[in-house]
Amino acid sequence: MLSLLRRITQEVTAAQSLPVALDIIVRRVRRAMRAEVCSIYLVDPNTNEYILMATRGLNADVAGSASLKADEGLVSLVGRRAEPVNLEDAHIHPSFHYLKGTGEERYRSFLGVPIIHHRQVLGVLVVQHEDKRRFDEGEEAFLITLSAQLAGVIAHAEATGAMTSLSVNAASAGSDFRYKGVAGSSGVAIGRGVVVYPPADLDVIPDRTVDDCATEVEEFNQALDAVRQDIRRASNRLSQHLSNDEKALFDVYLKILDDNAWSKDVESKINAGNWAQGALRQVIQTHIAHFDRMDDPYLRERASDIRDLGRRILSHLQAKAPNLAERFEEPSIIIGEELTASMLGEVPLDKIKGLVSVMGSGNSHVAILARAMGIPTVMGALDLPYAQLDKVNLIVDGYLGQIFTYPSEHLTQNYQQIVDEERQLEEEYETLKDLPCVTQDGYRLSLYVNTGLTADIARSLDRGAEGIGLYRTEVPFMVRDRFPTEAEQEHIYRQQLEGFAPAPVTVRTLDIGGDKSLPYFPISEENPFLGWRGIRVTLDHLEIFMAQIRAMIKASAGLHNLKIMLPMISHVAEVEEALALIRRAYAEIKEEGYDVKMPQVGVMIEIPAAVYQVKELASLVDFMSVGSNDLTQYLLAVDRNNPRVADLYNCFHPSVLRALHSIVKQVKNEGINLSVCGEMAGDPMGAIILMAMGYDVLSMSSTSLPKVKAVIRNISMDQAQNMLDQVIHLTHADAVTQTMTRLMREANIERLVRPAKTTTH
Structure with missing residues (x-):
């Protein structure tokens, strides 16, 4: 049975067109099940009717034209129930409806199973016999298993436009094919696609x-x-x-x-x-x-x-x-199966209009990098036929996570208006650069930036950043083919510290593992996000940890604006051990004659274990920073890089909001600074909620900073706390975002976040 399923699936996958694939299915299934009839009905996305698309046993001449309404016949019953219907005599069932011209009147037994992809019913696979008999459990199981495997193939055909107009009465569609992904970085890009790919990979x-x-x-x-x-x-x-x-x-x-x-x-x-x-x-x-x-x-x-x-x-x-760089004659939209930072590094920044990645999610590192650079991005477009989109005109909607191919002139004009509105908003943000982030009733919120590249310094200062809330030290490690020396690290860290002096610079110790690997220090694990990563790696390799700490402290000589942050903390013992090593490194460097001060040391709160130990951790450190990306991932048990579960990853999930609120309440009287450095801090909606909860500092990409400042300066703390009160007890993430969107609209600040026209597409 398994080998038969495999062969059918392989044949269908290799088919050159949807009609050929469907014919393979009905022919092979009819033979495998010794059925007299096998047919496939697909849902027309325009009319919701079930169109007979392929058959062996019924009249093939009506395929493509015969159809059943959404509430008509046994086929639609299967679709509405989203479960199999197995009947000994279909004719006596109340939902039976004879489909004229098919010749099915002589067939009595009926087994129909739904074809479902990502919770959506795409169609129904049916087998029939003349005799009155119920299909046995093995036959039903075979058909269910096969339909589950074929659903992805049919979904891909739907996504590529093959099913845009199934009905003979529907207008033919030659453009504006839309593909759904996940919003990675807000904004709109209009341009031609350039497909990029790793070397020597045929697929x-x-x-x-x-x-x-x-x-x-x-x-x-x-x-x-x-x-x-x-x-x-x-x-x-x-x-x-x-x-x-x-x-x-x-x-x-x-x-x-x-x-x-x-x-x-x-x-x-x-x-x-x-x-x-x-x-x-x-x-x-x-x-x-x-x-x-x-x-x-x-x-x-x-x-x-x-x-x-x-x-x-x-x-x-x-x-x-x-x-790759030579292929970009004009600013273009980069498309790939799985875009990486190294791919982006090969293309001049002024040649990148937008990004589209088939794999990944809105919190993949490429998406985070795109937000930092202000590039409209869509991730997780699983059904996108990316191989056919080289030099094709595209629209990337980074607000709603949509891609349009072969856009019509009308659609292009609509999106061009959005681009024009975005430009006007940018000009409005520019006037806020040198103004403080203060609410209308005088509450002062500090806005810091997350950095990883030297180029981030000038960009961040130009947008009014007050300090660095997170410097990702893994970035200079990842761009080399060996560990950087202590002297090399000292030079790198000095650039960040000097660039922002006297403002504080928070430098995170090496955070590798999970989805961040070094080519010269591979970590192979079955479950890397629950494995050897962050502080666990560096405490196991003291030579790496001590060289890094010494380089940080030396780099701060005469500046005294260094703060050290420890990632992936799950035990108080980890903090105690790290603090002892930091104090040792500080004493050594003082003895060497450097003009240094003992830096403030903090921890990242990013896993549930730390949430429930914040009081104990607060007694050991000077500050805390919540990493909302990983905290959301671990609380919801969702791999944020997996597009299949990307819809489940949501920082506005009630559990995440309550955990964030709980952290503030627990350390309110501990006298330590509390910040958030995840992507939620750079979302204006998230920034309002976090400020209302009582977080002192929000750290984000430099691109997000002007938006957040514009929103905070146009509301009062009372308004923010009222918004928090209305959403903190809601039970659905969607309810939280819908309520916040309404409240922001009523406060007349939604226009500062996204162009008005983005809500109409």
Whole structure:
């Protein structure tokens, strides 16, 4: 059964179009279940009708035109219930409705199962028999399992526009295809897409049209010859160490390369207009799928040989291709399966209009980086056909987490108005740069920035930052191929401390692990977010911790504005051990003659264990900073980088709000400074709530700072506390955001957060 399911799923995934995929499903299921009829009905997104899209056993001529209303027939009953309906005699059921022209009147037994993707019913898969009989449990289980596996394929077809107009009566749609993702960084970007991808990875190579097919064919054949030479050299180099049987493996590779059939397939796709890399990907994937469907284990293993050769050819093709920066002739929207900071680093900042990542969530590090740079971003667009979007006109709506491809002139004009309004808001923010963040009734709130790059200093000061609430020391560690020396770290930290002196600079000790890894210090764990990360790593490696602490303290000489923060604290003992080491490093540096003062030391409150120990921790440290990103993640048990559960990650969840409020109440009389340095602090809605709770400092990206200041300066503390009172006891995150949105609108501050037109799309 499992092998049959696997083969059907592989065939469907490899299909070139939605109709072909649906025909494969009905044909294979009918045969596997020995049914007389197998049909697929899909929901038309425009009318909510169930359209008969493919069938084996009924009249195929009506496929695409025959339909059932949303409340009509057994098929719609399956959809409404979102559960299987298994009937011995369908005709006597009250919901039975004969669909004219299909020829189904002679079929009595009926089994229909819903096709569901991300809680949405996409359609219904049906099998039928002439005889009156109930399908057994095994048959029902098989159909349920198959529909669950096929749901993603059909959802992808829907997302790419194949299902935009299923009904023959619906108007044909040639543009404005919309794809849903997760808002990563607010703003709107209008421009052409440029697809980026890691090197030598066949699966992420996009399609790209070319005019000079002959040159592409020539480059492909040159790459083919280069791989042949590589393999012959490897064979000759290792021949004395290998047996004849083992040497024959190289001959197998050469025979595959000399097979004219698949190389001609590549050339054919190039001549059809695709570039060499895209044509190679298409052909290699087709051959891999063919081998994967084979029953013989030996033949199935040949798929890995084909993939390996494909990667080798690809690497030679890419060696001749222009680098990423050269592909940006004009400011563009970067699209990728999984965008990384290193990819962004290869592109000049003035060439990036917007970002779209298939993987990741609104709190992935790329999204955080995008917010810091003010780049409109959408993350987690799982159904986006990104490989087909190179050089395609796009609109990225970073407010609502939407991407539009091939936008119409009307839609483009609407979004251009939003861009114009954003520009006006930026000009309004500019006038606030040198003004304090004070509410209308005189409450003073300090706004700091989160930094990681030297370039952040000037940008932050230019936007009115009063200090650094979080300097991420892992950034200079991540851009090197080794640990930076103590002297190198001292120079890096000195730049941050001097840039903001005499304002305070909070430097976090190395916070690696989880989703932040060093290439030269890999940490491989099954559950990295609950594993060896943050303070756990550095206390286990005192040589790393002490070099970093010494560098920080030395860098503060004569400036005296250093604050040290410890991440991922879960035990009082960790703080006690770290404090002893910091005092030791301070004493050593004083003996060496440096003009230094003992820095203030604080901890990050970012896991539930710390929330319930804040009083004990407060007695040991000088300040506390809540990391709302990780605290939300751990409280809700949601991996914030996983787009499948991105909708569950919400810092306005009642549990998160109550935890944040509880922290303030517990340390109210402890006499220590309390701040928030997560993304919630840079959300104007979150900033109002946090200020009302009693947090002293909010630390955020420099891009978010002007927005937050504009909002805080236009309300009173009384208004903020009234807003908090109205939302703190609500039981749903959506209710919190809806109530806050209404209250902000009534206070006439919603316009300071986002352009008015963004609420209409």
